[in-house]
Amino acid sequence: MTEPADDIEDADPGLARERTELAWTRTAISFAALGGVILKSHTYAGIPILVVSAVIWQLGRLARAPGQGHARPRHLLLITVAITGVSLAALVISFLGSGLGGFG
């Protein structure tokens, strides 16, 4: 354990840790892109989404940390809750916010 592994496959079989960290990063970037777009028209909704994006990025780095290989229900639940919140905000914006050229 103390010596560095000769083969990357010994330290991270199938590169599962690295691929998982990258998947978290992609998810964080998805949130960041949405937050950036929404920020322009609805600042109050955009800022929390960008904060969530930063949190997800950090949780992804945790996936890579040594000794982390257990299930983490709370971290995943955060994403589900965040998406549910975003979709509620999207419903509010689409029914109360001003779209392009009125209804129709």
Next chain:
Amino acid sequence: MSQPRGRSRWWASAIELDSADGTEPDARFTFANERTFLAWSRTALALVVAGLAIVQLLPPFPGVPWGRHIIGTPLILLGSAVAVISYLEWQSSQRALRRGEPLTRSRLPQLLTVTITVIGLVAAALALFSAVTR
């Protein structure tokens, strides 16, 4: 997790994983399950964004009041459904991994196919109707 049993909160079952149940699976399986959940989450987010973009950015359908809402709202709702169902499926997969049971088949591909097909047909009908009655 360490709170006393019996007085479980409503969300306790959502984050509980029966850690005493079964054995800790190979970390590769846990990571793979997590990546699958993350991939579905990005799909869910994309659906919500698509629905919001249709309602907010698309020019209105002439002669069809609420036309954009009819297409966009179901996409937003589908997105939140995918987010919730993918978490439940992650949970049941992780449980099956712990117990060494076979994984259950995901219902998300079917849900996505059927819903998007229906929304597409409705969108086509709206566009035709709007063009004919203009």
